[in-house]
Amino acid sequence: MKRKSWWTKIYDFLSGFPLATATLLLLLVLTWLATLEQIDAGLYPTLNKYFSWRSLFFIPELNGKKLPVILPGGYYVCAVLLVNMILGGIIRIRKGWKQAGNLISHFAIVFMLLGGGLAHHLEQRGNMAVGEGEMSNTAEDYFEYVIEVREVKEDQDDVIHVVRGENLTDLEGGRSRTFDFNGVPFSLKVSGYLKNAVPVSSFERAPSSKELITDNYYLMQKDEEVNAETNLAGAYAQIIFEDGEKSAPFILAGASFHPFTVRDGDRLFTVDMRKRLWVMPFTVALDTFTADFHPGTSRPAKFVSDIRRVENGQESAVTIQMNEPMRYEGFTFFQASYGPPGAGPGDQMYSVFEVVKNPADKWPEYSLYVVAFGMLVTFLTKLGDHVVAQSRRRKNAA
Structure with missing residues (x-):
């Protein structure tokens, strides 16, 4: 008997029914734990923890206590299930009109998983x-804070340059990043990003962790809100002009009522942090x-x-x-x-x-219709086989 190659063994594993069963059970457990955890942690943070592509592994928490188990991220469990469905449910499955219903249903499940991935990456x-x-x-994003650099013009529309949130959220602690803008006579250096913070006067409340104080204010970090859309982001910034001159550091915060103003000759600019429009x-x-x-x-x-x-x-x-x-x-x-x-x-x-x-807005609905159709085809096929078999038995008995 010829031994199977490693590639064959890997293919058998990825396309096998045991892997499909394991991934479905894992998704069941992840969904159950996420439903419980979101009561205390909030829906958006829990979804990011359990099902974001950034979450490869995580430790679940219930009632504020960590459970002694490490679980894989739901995004990657779904990715493994997608591979399993393609290899086992479409490529490996026996072909023929009797398997048409199963093939249709598996196609629909693959379509649904692809739609979920597309929505995860592209939905706004x-x-x-x-x-x-x-x-x-104009709509306002629920979660993403951006920095807007606006040139104010009297007789023309203002020119707005936007620094997206994906370029800000990793600037925690001592990390910083400098941004240049086309046609703007200065650069903007940003550091110390906080997901939820408010500017506080150092005269009213002294800093607790050696926070940077500028113009007698500093950013006081707050616990992230259960409803993530109510978080108020903040960061420190500094203007660097083309001749190398630097402004004093200043605070950008979603809780601020007015933007920071910059003048260069007769040109006027504002720098502000707000949710993306x-x-x-x-x-x-x-x-x-x-x-x-x-x-x-x-x-x-x-x-x-x-x-x-x-x-x-x-x-x-x-x-x-x-x-x-x-x-x-x-x-x-x-x-x-x-x-x-x-x-x-x-x-x-x-x-x-x-x-x-959401470019995949209706994909789950369409997938369910196709799955139901595939199951109906399978049922009718089985029913037809049963009727034909019974008819043959009667003829043979006669």
């Missing part, structure tokens, strides 16, 4: 608040907002926003309400909340939409 989420009678075409290819105008509640409670029964979608001079009337979003040009607008809190009759309302751009 933010919110847009629009008052009744007002219009907006992204512009829609159309404008949303809110005509009316209606909120209905369950009798005698503050539990929402229905939020309804009647809007006009304005694009290239054309208007379309659309209604957005709970569980009935607007999908258009790759964007999905969900009815998220409203305000102001405690508004009474006659008060002007505003509506808050969750804006999601």
Whole structure:
């Protein structure tokens, strides 16, 4: 008997049913633990911990206590399952019309896993608040803080340069990075990034860890919020002019009300830290907002926003309400909340939409339909075989 090569053994392992069973059980455990942990840690941090591509291994926590086990990240468990489905469920599976249903279902599962990976890397989420009678075409990212360097011009549109969050979040401790901008007569050096911090006067509260004090203020680090979208990022910055002259360090913070101002001759610039803004290819105008509640409670029964979608001079009337979003040009607008809190009759309302751009938005839904179709084909195939077999038995008995 010929011994199997190492490549054959690896292929058999990756395409085998035991690996599929193990990955599915692992996903079950990860989902269960993540559901429990997010109660204390918050949804967004838990998702990043359990299912981000940056999380190769992690230690789960329950009730603030670490469990004595190291688990693989859900992203990589799904990647192994994807490889298993392709090799075992599509390539290795026996071909023929009797296996057509299984093949269709496995294709759909592969499609679903690919959609999840695509959404993980490319999905964008933010919110847009629009008052009744007002219009907006800009959404604000939930989590990503950026630095904007803006040249203020009187007779022209301001020129804005943006430093994305992916270039900032690793600048913790003593790390720093210098950014240059086309047409800007200075560089910006950034260091000491904190995910959640507020500027505090050193006269009111003395620093506890030798934080840098500038202009009698320093950044006081705070614990990350359970709701990650309420974190207020902060960092230290310094202007470096073309002649080598440097400004004093200054603080950039999401909690600040005013940007830092830089003058170079007759040119005026502002430097500010804020959540990233992204512009829609159309404008949303809110005509009316209606909120209905369950009798005698503050539990929402229905939020309804009647809007006009304005694009290239054309208007379309659309209604957005709970569980009935607007999908258009790759964007999905969900009815998220409203305000102001405690508004009474006659008060002007505003509506808050969750804006999601996900190129794989409908992939899971389509995958489920295809899986169901594949299972139906398998069922009908088995039923047909059973009917034919029974008919043959009767004929042979006769």
